[in-house]
């Protein structure tokens with residue numbers, strides 16, 4: 001910290017001013033007061049700048065910044081500029097020319113400089129900064145959009161962590177959603193303007209009534225004023241009501257459409273996106289974030305709108321009443337905000353400490369209660385009480401400070417507001433005495449000023465909240481604009497599908513890299529022939545389910561290709577593909593709807609006959625009929641109302657109702673007992689002439705019935721052939737079968753032992 005304190009600096013400044021005053025009295029400069037005024041200002045600025053920048057300790061803090069230099073400018077030149085303006089307007093300047101170095105003027109100069117500094121550093125610069133940010137964002141966008149023939153941007157890597165407060169971009173997108181309601185929004189703005197104008201009636205006509213009381217020259221003036229005031233105020237209230245109603249209904253519509261669009265956009269994303277994004281985050285985007293945004297828009301933006309309109313009218317009427325008093329009000333406002341802000345900051349800091357101290361006390365209590373047995377066994381109840389009491393004493397000491405800070409902050413608030421009002425009244429009174437304004441004008445002005453301060457305060461309070469909410473909506477829009485990172489589906493939907501699937505040298509990793517260590521499938525080539533049952537077996541985590549996920553187009557292989565009837569999978573329509581390839585996996589999920597709705601899921605047009613047929617094929621019809629309400633029984637959350645095996649059979653029926661060409665059973669009957677599993681498989685495999693079946697199962701007695709068996713190990717096809725062929729080969733498959741048999745015998749022995 002520089003040893004040159006601001007106080008010493010002010011003393012030096014006063015010395016400089018007094019020295020210039022002596023110079024002004026010299027016979028050479030006496031006839032040229034304007035020269036001394038401007039020359040003095042320049043000399044004062046030069047000397048002060050020199051002192052500030054060269055003072056020991058690296059100069060006066062803050063003085064080398066833009067705000068510092070600007071404050072110098074205001075301090076040294078506001079008076080020369082003001083006097084020159086008076087002279088240019090033909091007004092008397094004697095008092096200013098010869099009295100600018102008086103104590104009163106010097107102090108006034110410091111006050112003006114402080115106000116200018118406050119305005120600049122707290123309010124104007126932040127406005128300019130956001131304006132600058134907007135311009136720079138426009139420029140950046142213009143540059144990045146660049147020449148049209150430039151390289152196209154690659155697919156985006158998920159929602160990027162862009163600049164947090166790119167409010168303008170989010171606002172533009174939001175405006176896009178408001179476009180259909182532009183008529184309503186224009187009418188709301190019109191109503192806001194009219195209603196705010198109507199609100200000016202009370203202060204205006206109160207002033208007129210005050211004039212009538214003092215003069216009593218126009219007998220009708222009083223009644224006229226009261227009638228106009230009542231009519232305008234009532235009209236303003238009605239307009240405000242209608243405006244609010246239209247605005248809130250419109251914002252609800254905007255909210256609904258944004259929320260629906262976000263939900264739809266999220267559903268369109270590729271499965272890898274859902275793997276990488278937590279469900280909680282997605283739900284929060286769709287619900288909490290859109291709600292917060294819409295709340296900020298319907299509540300806070302509406303307040304900003306109303307108060308801005310009021311602010312405009314109040315300023316206009318205040319300037320009309322007296323521009324001098326308006327100037328005084330505008331000068332006083334930053335002071336009445338700044339002082340409570342300072343005390344408020346102190347109060348907030350203490351309040352945070354109180355919270356912290358309370359949390360510590362609570363921690364002692366929680367710890368003691370949760371370890372009560374230990375406390376009792378050491379007979380340390382008094383020790384713990386003492387510990388808790390010490391914590392509470394800390395909190396009490398902080399509470400005392402907080403009360404003091406709160407009282408000081410409230411006192412500062414009311415004192416500064418009162419001081420401004422007294423100043424305005426005093427100054428207004430002088431103007432009334434001089435005959436510059438009528439007493440009614442002063443009354444109107446004071447009433448305007450009361451509303452003006454709160455309007456400015458409200459705009460300043462709510463505007464950042466609106467900006468923040470709009471900025472926070474950026475994430476929502478990132479989801480809305482995100483393109484799924486999987487090639488778009490094609491348009492093939494042939495009426496006649498054979499159902500032949502070929503994997504050709506497929507390599508795949510979940511991370512998207514082709515790094516050998518990350519590859520789950522390294523080089524997989526296999527064929528699922530139409531009308532036949534193909535089994536895919538292998539150790540755990542060998543990549544069997546991954547093959548299924550690729551078939552469902554949840555992910556895209558990094559190398560190789562997957563063909564359906566000789567055509568790449570991505571050439572088919574997604575809807576068609578999911579109709580033709582039905583997958584039932586071990587962790588199949590039912591929705592909290594009726595069994596009927598679950599079986600007909602995505603296939604709502606299917607008839608009840610189709611549903612019964614599918615359920616019979618899945619060996620599910622009989623147990624469904626035994627449920628309390630048959631097909632109308634609620635399956636419960638995630639199918640919690642039915643057993644695991646029943647859930648799997650309903651899921652198989654759900655797959656079969658689409659009459660698929662390829663049926664994939666990925667451990668789909670794992671929750672069934674041996675007898676039921678056998679029955680389900682018999683039913684399904686008997687129909688295999690209608691569809692191709694890909695069977696993934698750890699149960700080798702099920703697998704051995706397949707026409708063709710493919711053995712996958714560590715992402716590579718190790719063996720393939722019929723059960724007999726593979727057993728003869730004596731490789732991995734034979735090993736798996738032996739192990740399974742061993743396990744089965746051990747289980748059997750254990751069961752016999754227990755008997």
Ligand SMILES: Nc1ncnc2c1ncn2[C@@H]1O[C@H](COP(=O)(O)OP(=O)(O)OP(=O)(O)O)[C@@H](O)[C@H]1O
Nearest residue numbers: 275510511520538539540541542543544545546547
């Ligand atoms: N969504 C995913 N993201 C990242 N890695 C995954 C994902 N799903 C599976 N894996 C990994 O891929 C590998 C193969 O898993 P996969 O489920 O295909 O094997 P599996 O042969 O079907 O195993 P299991 O018989 O145990 O079901 C495993 O190492 C697994 O951890």
